[in-house]
Amino acid sequence: MQNHYPPTLKKLIxxxxxxxGIGEKSASRLSLFLLSRPGLCEILGDLIKELPYRVKLCKYCRNLSEEEICGICQDETREKEKICIVENPVNLLHIEKTGIYRGYYYVLHYLLSPKEGFGPRELGLENFLKLIVERKIKEVILALSPTLSGEATSSYIAELLKAYPVTVSKLACGIPMGMEIQFADPLTLKKAFQGREVLKGG
Amino acid sequence: MQNHYPPTLKKLIxxxxxxxGIGEKSASRLSLFLLSRPGLCEILGDLIKELPYRVKLCKYCRNLSEEEICGICQDETREKEKICIVENPVNLLHIEKTGIYRGYYYVLHYLLSPKEGFGPRELGLENFLKLIVERKIKEVILALSPTLSGEATSSYIAELLKAYPVTVSKLACGIPMGMEIQFADPLTLKKAFQGREVLKGG
Structure with a gap:
């Protein structure tokens, strides 16, 4: 495809x-587009180069931050006794957008996955356990995806927290809002039964 | 979506x-991926910044080149008396890959399109006409897409070349190889009839 492209263009592709999600074809298209936009090249090139130097992990929650301590951890109006464990910054933002939760977070960045070589050591929970003690956390909310590695990681953390005087909760599994029951998979339906909400005592 | 992202990350997104073809969601995903690959950030950032300074247009054919004259124009084994007019470098490469053509090229970069404000002036055909005389070109092959602007541009160039002692040809329109006739659109089918190839004289 790129046999006759100039070397810089080839390297960029x-x-x-x-x-x-970017194959050779998209990469060619993007490169040729960039060639027509020298101003964008200047800005984008600088941003990409600076990115790893500027954006770091928050000292406390390991969320992305350009300061030592991220905006959420600096926010004193938050509910101080709750920590929500999320897999990554994208999930954190997704939860923030709902406005349902006003406590602090802890970002794992990895889930347990023996296949990919991510064991308990990679989760780096030492700082998290320290936070729990120091901040006198009363509830840890596990907000990991109900996937194989998400569930494994939740179980591991719940086990670890048995030694600490904290409530540990996990997001409810069930039928998504708006979905017809006939389309829910059996496992989800099972979870929805197990986690059924009592509307009126008998 | 990115309310809580650090400023550099926001700007990159x-x-x-x-x-x-890159929306805000893909841009977030790409940015977070880049964050995990500082080595790639360094290389990619440099390449994007250098791109517009390094890659220029060939003095003769206006193909992309890092040298004043591109590889194809420098290639003396080419058929010297043919020039193929293409819309852009991608189409040029597409033709090169087939190996069917061994002459030189001229890259327009634009097609006539009054709507987008691309008139004859933007085509910049002065150098092309000079080349035709200087190189004693005998055939000009119009290899523009059979679209509205492609056809308009082909007609315009053919008209322009009436004053020059050159053969002007245009790529054949017809049913694509492997396509069943029932799926060919009426206009293509009409073109295929008009351009039918005589297999045996009667």
């Missing part, structure tokens, strides 16, 4: 192809 | 969203 190669580098762009390393990005997730 | 914004800049990436300007690329064709």
């Amino acid at each position: 190669e580098a762009l192809s390393e990005l997730p | 914004e800049a990436l969203s300007e690329l064709p």
Whole structure:
């Protein structure tokens, strides 16, 4: 495809192809587009180069931050005794957008996955356990996806927290709002039964 | 979506969203991926910044090149008396890959399109006409897409070349190889009839 492209263009196409979801064809298209936008090249090139130097992990919750302590951890209006464990910054934002939760967070960045070589050590929970003690946390909410590795990680953390005087909860599993029951998979339906909400005592 | 992202990340997402086919969601995903690959950030950032300074247009054919004269124009084994007019470097490569054509090229970069404000002036055909005389070109092959603007541009160039002692040809329109006739659109079928190839004289 790129046999006759100039070397810089070839290298750019190669580098762009390393990005997730971008194949050689998209990479070519993007490169040729960039060629027509020198102003954007200047801005984008600088931003990409600076990114790893500027954006770090918050000292406390490991959320992305350009300061030592992220905006959420600096926010003193938050409910101080709750910590919500999330897999990554995207999930954290997704929860923030709902406005349902006003406590602090802890970002794992990894889930347990023996296949990919992510064991308990990679989760790096030492700081998290320290936070629980120091901040006198009363509830840990596990907000990991109900997938194989999410569930494994939740169980592992719940087990670990048995030694601490905290409530540990996990997001409810059930039928998504708006979905017809006939389309819910059996496992979800089972979870929805197990977690059924009592509307009126008998 | 990105309310709680650090400023550099926000700006990067914004800049990436300007690329064709990349929405805010993909831009977020790409940015977070880049964050996990500082080595790639370094390489990619440099390449994007250098791109517009390194890659220019060939002095003769206006194909992309890092040298004043591109590889094809420097290739003396080519058929010297033919020039193929293409819309852009991608189409040029597409033709090169087939190996069917061994002459030179001229890249327009634009097609006539009054709507988008691309008139004859933007086509910049002065150099092309000079080349035709200087190189004693005998055939000009119009290899533009059979679209509205492609056809308009082909007609315009053919008209322009009436004053020059050159053969002007245009790529054949017809049913694509492997397509069943029932699926060919009426206009294509009409073109296929008009351009039918005589297999045996009567």
